[in-house]
Amino acid sequence: MPGKRLTDQQVKLYMDSRKKNFNQAISAAKAGVSERSGRRIESKQASVQKNQSERHWRTRKDPLEGVWDNELKPMLEAEPQLTADGLWEYLNDNYPDLYGRKIRRTLQRRVKAWRACHGPDKDVIFRQTHEPGRSGISDFTTLKRIDVTINGEPFKHLLFHYRLVFSGWRHVKVVVGGESFEALSSGLQEALSKSGGVPQEHRTDSLSAAYKNHSDKELLTKRYEDLCTHYGFTPSRNNPGQSHENGAIESPHGHFKRKLEQALLTRGSSDFGSVAEYQAFIDDIISKLNSRCRDLFEQEKLHLRELPKHGSPDYTQVRTVVSSSSTIDIKRVTYTVPSRLRGERVCVHVFDERLEVYVGSTLAFSTVRVRAQSGRRARCIDYRHVIYSLVKKPQAFRYSQLREDLIPNEDYKLIWAYSDRVMEPRQACRYFVRTLWLAAKYDCQDALGRYILHKIQNGYLPTEEECLSRFADSPRHHPTVEATQHSLVDYDQLIDDDWGAINA
Numbered sequence: 370m371p372g373k374r375l376t377d378q379q380v381k382l383y384m385d386s387r388k389k390n391f392n393q394a395i396s397a398a399k400a401g402v403s404e405r406s407g408r409r410i411e412s413k414q415a416s417v418q419k420n421q422s423e424r425h426w427r428t429r430k431d432p433l434e435g436v437w438d439n440e441l442k443p444m445l446e447a448e449p450q451l452t453a454d455g456l457w458e459y460l461n462d463n464y465p466d467l468y469g470r471k472i473r474r475t476l477q478r479r480v481k482a483w484r485a486c487h488g489p490d491k492d493v494i495f496r497q498t499h500e501p502g503r504s505g506i507s508d509f510t511t512l513k514r515i516d517v518t519i520n521g522e523p524f525k526h527l528l529f530h531y532r533l534v535f536s537g538w539r540h541v542k543v544v545v546g547g548e549s550f551e552a553l554s555s556g557l558q559e560a561l562s563k564s565g566g567v568p569q570e571h572r573t574d575s576l577s578a579a580y581k582n583h584s585d586k587e588l589l590t591k592r593y594e595d596l597c598t599h600y601g602f603t604p605s606r607n608n609p610g611q612s613h614e615n616g617a618i619e620s621p622h623g624h625f626k627r628k629l630e631q632a633l634l635t636r637g638s639s640d641f642g643s644v645a646e647y648q649a650f651i652d653d654i655i656s657k658l659n660s661r662c663r664d665l666f667e668q669e670k671l672h673l674r675e676l677p678k679h680g681s682p683d684y685t686q687v688r689t690v691v692s693s694s695s696t697i698d699i700k701r702v703t704y705t706v707p708s709r710l711r712g713e714r715v716c717v718h719v720f721d722e723r724l725e726v727y728v729g730s731t732l733a734f735s736t737v738r739v740r741a742q743s744g745r746r747a748r749c750i751d752y753r754h755v756i757y758s759l760v761k762k763p764q765a766f767r768y769s770q771l772r773e774d775l776i777p778n779e780d781y782k783l784i785w786a787y788s789d790r791v792m793e794p795r796q797a798c799r800y801f802v803r804t805l806w807l808a809a810k811y812d813c814q815d816a817l818g819r820y821i822l823h824k825i826q827n828g829y830l831p832t833e834e835e836c837l838s839r840f841a842d843s844p845r846h847h848p849t850v851e852a853t854q855h856s857l858v859d860y861d862q863l864i865d866d867d868w869g870a871i872n873a
Contacts, residue, residue: 375406383410432472433479436460441476442483449489453477499535499617501665502672505568505602506618507531507557509548509576515630517647518640524647529556530625534617536665538564541625541655543648544721546740548576550592551721554683561600562680566673571602580606592685599681601674628654644722684718684725691715694771695755699724701741705754705771706734750774753809756802763802764795775805780818787825803833813840 379400386396397407433441441456453476460468460476509527517524527544529552540560544552553576561567573579579593597604632654633639641647659666689697695708699717706715706726710733718725719738726734741747752759752775759766759775766772776782784804789797804821808814817840824831 375402375410380410383407387411432468432475436464437479445480445483446487449484453480456480500672501535501669502566502568502674504534504570504572504617505531505560505564506534506572507553507560508574508618508622509544509552510622510626512626512629515633515639517633519644519647520642521640524641524644527552528626528651529553530618530622531557531560532618532621533564533568533666533669536669537621537662538659538666538669539621539625539655540564541651543644543651545644545738546721549721550579550590551684551719553579553593554596554681555721557596558680558683561676564673565670565676567600567602567676568673569603570605571597572605575606579604596681599677601677625654625658628658682718684720687717687719689715689717695758697726701745702739702747702749704736704739704749705751707754708758710734748774752777752805756806756809759802760806763799766798766802767794777805777808777814778818780815780822781805784818784821784825788830791830800830800833804836807833807836807840811840816840 379402383396383400383402386399387393391399393404393407393411397404400407402410431437441459444456444459445451453473457468457473457476460472508530510530511527517526527546527548529542529544530539531541532539540556540563542556542559544556546552553573557571579590593604629651632650636650641650687699689699691697691706691710691713693711694705695711696703696705697715697717698704699719704724710726710728713728715733716727718727721738723738724736725732726736736749736751739747739749748771750771755775766775769775776785781801781804785797785801788800792800804817808817817836820839821831821836
């Protein structure tokens with residue numbers, strides 16, 4: 370319009386349109402100016418209205434006049450870590466009722482401007498050029514906003530996250546325990562196997578499972594050093610407390626967890642039947658994410674080193690002797706083992722999620738790993754391991770140190786409480802131990818427990834014979850063999866023939 374100056378935005382819109390090969394008329398119309406103004410813009414003769422915020426004079430009296438230059442600025446120069454809130458508290462203490470809350474925002478802007486012009490230098494992030502096959506990075510993370518359950522029980526766990534930096538290909542494994550070497554080793558080896566190769570470098574944060582953090586030098590733990598040697602990658606880590614140095618995994622953490630949380634909300638439930646089912650659910654999400662970087666991953670695979678023929682041990686070995694109670698102690702947890710192993714010297718392979726018990730080189734027993742809480746001990750007791758000894762001396766059950774742990778579930782706790790109340794003590798022990806023996810022998814623990822509880826609710830405790838007849842295997846039917854007895858007269862004929870031959 371005549372008499373109005375052109376603004377910076379109008380000039381920018383006009384020139385952007387001209388760069389897109391629009392003519393002067395169309396460009397001027399897009400910018401809301403005349404064709405003549407457009408020609409003036411191109412000839413750099415236009416009078417452009419300056420941004421009204423670009424002024425260098427005050428419109429009101431400086432509210433910090435008298436204290437900024439004399440007191441506050443010298444304090445900042447002496448202690449650059451002082452904040453605007455700290456200075457505001459100083460003013461309130463020394464000048465009561467003179468500087469109200471309205472001055473606080475002014476002080477924040479003033480301190481920010483001073484830091485930008487005169488404050489200490491800040492750390493600068495240097496963007497890196499990523500080469501294919503050069504770096505793989507891993508870290509542990511947790512799912513915080515949604516509680517995952519297994520069969521209705523809270524499931525405390527970590528997620529091991531591995532990512533190839535160049536392509537963005539990733540692998541996530543559910544970790545039942547903490548940030549242990551077993552979890553690091555098993556998760557990393559799974560990831561390397563699925564990616565089909567080994568990068569030149571593996572980067573983590575300062576995991577105690579991989580680094581001796583209390584040493585002045587950067588020292589690897591023996592097991593992690595052996596793992597690095599086996600796969601041929603170079604270990605590296607970020608500086609302690611500098612998580613941005615692991616930016617290639619920290620940011621993908623959040624991206625993956627948001628995807629997982631949304632998938633759980635879409636599913637309508639965060640409860641799973643088993644850890645394997647939960648892992649399969651995560652694998653499906655990871656597969657979709659990896660499909661988006663398929664081209665880059667195929668390019669990176671060409672630069673990955675070949676995998677070794679065999680994996681590296683992802684467990685800890687513990688050598689021990691099975692006690693006379695048929696138990697072993699592993700990492701502050703007492704486990705029962707089959708009584709046939711009593712007194713044997715065994716080697717226990719401690720994995721992240723299970724234990725394997727070896728006699729020599731033969732696998733004799735395997736069980737789920739249990740973890741003790743900090744500063745406490747725990748037990749993993751299975752009555753099936755010792756019931757065939759206990760049934761021979763049932764009275765040992767009453768005062769056994771493992772009595773409560775030998776009772777398999779709540780149903781059997783109710784059965785023991787009822788039988789101990791209505792029966793004589795010796796009979797109660799014998800009845801309950803024989804019930805456990807029957808449950809173990811015929812693999813009917815749950816069904817037998819429900820059956821006895823149902824009878825108890827009706828005011829009747831079934832006898833051992835009734836339980837046996839209901840749950841024991843049906844007796845085997847042997848085939849009937851019919852044999853025809855020959856006549857005894859035949860023996861007389863044999864005798865007569867023999868005597869005739871002798872007399873002759």
